[in-house]
Amino acid sequence: MRFGSQRDFSLFTGVNRELLSNVVEQEVLYYKISLESTSTNMYGEALEKYYWEPVKFNCLITRGDQVMSVDDFGPDLTRDASFAFLRQDLVDANNVPEVGDIVMWLENYYEVDTVRENQLFLGKDNNYSLTSYGSQFGASVSIIVDCHLTRADRVGVTRVRI
Amino acid sequence: MAEKRKPIPKSQVELSQDSITPYTSVGKTPVQDLQKRQNQKSLKGDDVRQFSVGLEDVDSAISYYFNNVIRPSVIQNGIKINVPIMYGSPERWAAVQKDGFYRDRNGKIQTPLIMFKRDSVEKNRALGNKMDANNPLHFGIFEKKYSKKNTYDRFSILQNRIPVQEFYGVIIPDYVNLVYSCTIFTEYVEQMNKIVESINFASDSYWGDPERFKFRASIDTYSTTTQLTDKQDRAVKSTFQIKMAGYIVSDQINTSIINPNKFYSKAALSFNLETAGTQEVLTALAKTPVETSPNRFYDNNIGGKINVEITNNIYGATTDSVYLSTSITKIADTIVSGSIAVFTGAQVLQPPTGSTLPSSSIANFTVYVNGQYIPSTYLTLTSGSNTLFAFDTGSIGYSLIPTDEVSATGKFQ
Numbered sequence: 200m201r202f203g204s205q206r207d208f209s210l211f212t213g214v215n216r217e218l219l220s221n222v223v224e225q226e227v228l229y230y231k232i233s234l235e236s237t238s239t240n241m242y243g244e245a246l247e248k249y250y251w252e253p254v255k256f257n258c259l260i261t262r263g264d265q266v267m268s269v270d271d272f273g274p275d276l277t278r279d280a281s282f283a284f285l286r287q288d289l290v291d292a293n294n295v296p297e298v299g300d301i302v303m304w305l306e307n308y309y310e311v312d313t314v315r316e317n318q319l320f321l322g323k324d325n326n327y328s329l330t331s332y333g334s335q336f337g338a339s340v341s342i343i344v345d346c347h348l349t350r351a352d353r354v355g356v357t358r359v360r361i
Numbered sequence: 362m363a364e365k366r367k368p369i370p371k372s373q374v375e376l377s378q379d380s381i382t383p384y385t386s387v388g389k390t391p392v393q394d395l396q397k398r399q400n401q402k403s404l405k406g407d408d409v410r411q412f413s414v415g416l417e418d419v420d421s422a423i424s425y426y427f428n429n430v431i432r433p434s435v436i437q438n439g440i441k442i443n444v445p446i447m448y449g450s451p452e453r454w455a456a457v458q459k460d461g462f463y464r465d466r467n468g469k470i471q472t473p474l475i476m477f478k479r480d481s482v483e484k485n486r487a488l489g490n491k492m493d494a495n496n497p498l499h500f501g502i503f504e505k506k507y508s509k510k511n512t513y514d515r516f517s518i519l520q521n522r523i524p525v526q527e528f529y530g531v532i533i534p535d536y537v538n539l540v541y542s543c544t545i546f547t548e549y550v551e552q553m554n555k556i557v558e559s560i561n562f563a564s565d566s567y568w569g570d571p572e573r574f575k576f577r578a579s580i581d582t583y584s585t586t587t588q589l590t591d592k593q594d595r596a597v598k599s600t601f602q603i604k605m606a607g608y609i610v611s612d613q614i615n616t617s618i619i620n621p622n623k624f625y626s627k628a629a630l631s632f633n634l635e636t637a638g639t640q641e642v643l644t645a646l647a648k649t650p651v652e653t654s655p656n657r658f659y660d661n662n663i664g665g666k667i668n669v670e671i672t673n674n675i676y677g678a679t680t681d682s683v684y685l686s687t688s689i690t691k692i693a694d695t696i697v698s699g700s701i702a703v704f705t706g707a708q709v710l711q712p713p714t715g716s717t718l719p720s721s722s723i724a725n726f727t728v729y730v731n732g733q734y735i736p737s738t739y740l741t742l743t744s745g746s747n748t749l750f751a752f753d754t755g756s757i758g759y760s761l762i763p764t765d766e767v768s769a770t771g772k773f774q
Contacts, residue, residue: 232458239451239455241417241420241421243450243451243452243455243459243460244452244455245452245455297457298454298458298468299454299455299456299457299458300454
């Protein structure tokens with residue numbers, strides 16, 4: 200293969216990182232639950248959750264509109280958002296996005312519903328190859344997490360109720 | 362302008378207390394039983410936890426029974442796989458990250474899998490009832506096996522005491538019927554068959570941890586579907602309902618009215634000598650010094666003493682009491698004509714002369730034939746030198762024979 204080497208990808212990553220950090224400058228905090236410290240009951244729920252220290256990432260944010268839904272409990276706010284991370288940033292921070300993680304943006308907390316990793320440099324992921332040279336070409340560029348706005352009280356990071 | 366407030370109606374307790382008039386117009390108001398010090402039990406140092414059974418205990422019983430008794434398993438690719446059981450709709454992070462053992466690294470669920478979740482809780486009013494949650498009157502009693510009060514039990518023998526038992530009152534549970542919906546998810550029908558067979562065998566038995574609580578479970582119907590959907594894996598799913606007969610003892614604060622209600626058995630009983638005059642003259646002031654309670658209603662006589670005699674307002678003559686206290690039992694000597702019992706030489710006692718009491722009649726006697734009570738409406742009394750009781754044989758349904766034993770209790774002389 201002649202194109203899409205790791206050197207090309209490094210250039211590509213550097214440009215993207217500069218774009219995210221110095222131009223777009225959208226910052227979020229990424230929370231992962233400490234599975235060792237957080238215990239669940241038989242219903243698969245934890246009344247008290249513990250998190251690792253959050254990691255700050257630059258990302259592209261696709262914002263959904265605020266939607267007010269009304270039911271018997273009165274109006275309630277919902278909002279969807281997608282956060283696109285540069286995969287190399289996540290690798291450097293040793294952070295693996297998973298369903299159920301929490302992303303804080305604008306002092307709001309979003310729970311990860313879906314993790315998408317479907318943007319490949321030249322359509323190839325260097326982590327999967329059946330040839331001896333395949334690991335030197337192509338790469339996964341981004342990881343996009345689709346989220347919904349969750350109740351901050353449930354997350355338990357900040358005190359919501361006075 | 363001050364805000365106009367809606368008056369608050371009185372509670373039932375306030376209405377009840379307002380209607381109580383103290384028996385004395387002076388002195389202290391009577392203290393309610395619950396406020397008396399002798400009725401208040403200290404729980405200091407008491408490590409007995411409040412008894413409670415919750416919905417989670419019932420849910421846990423199902424989980425325990427699946428995991429430890431039924432232990433469903435299937436053979437897949439030559440390997441025996443224990444079927445995991447999970448409660449439905451866990452939190453996302455828990456389902457993916459904590460309980461990820463039934464998913465592959467991409468998050469796809471691997472079968473077989475059993476899911477259950479509670480659908481409804483319905484009160485079973487056919488069983489026990491605590492009557493009123495504000496004042497639960499029905500409660501069961503638990504005995505604590507060890508009491509610190511019996512530490513020096515050998516001294517108890519010397520002091521003629523028996524060991525004290527510690528009891529705890531626990532309210533009658535709320536009996537409920539719970540319905541759970543369960544889904545078994547397998548790859549193949551053959552696997553499904555084995556799981557359904559094992560669960561069906563466990564139906565109509567008591568499920569739960571023997572060390573904790575067990576509840577009767579019953580399963581009636583299994584609905585099995587084989588799904589072959591476009592762009593999806595073939596899936597075999599069975600759904601069924603588990604009906605549990607459960608009970609709940611809440612640990613909320615309103616149950617603590619009676620739960621726990623701690624009390625002790627009596628270690629010893631002692632009797633003091635008490636005497637009373639024949640006319641129960643209350644001149645002794647009940648051995649209570651006047652100065653300790655100077656305003657009792659019976660102390661209002663001159664000099665702080667009373668001289669009260671109980672007078673008989675109904676029956677003035679003392680001989681009336683002799684008549685009234687008379688109750689003599691006699692056996693009939695002979696049976697005549699199959700319907701008349703003759704008490705030879707027995708005469709009916711009449712009220713003393715001048716008494717206002719009514720004359721003795723059949724209503725003053727209780728008659729039995731061979732131990733069978735005969736109502737007075739079936740009898741006729743004839744008194745004289747002998748006393749005769751004539752039976753209405755048509756009403757009692759039989760005739761008397763000479764060997765019958767006829768006894769009468771009442772106003773015989």
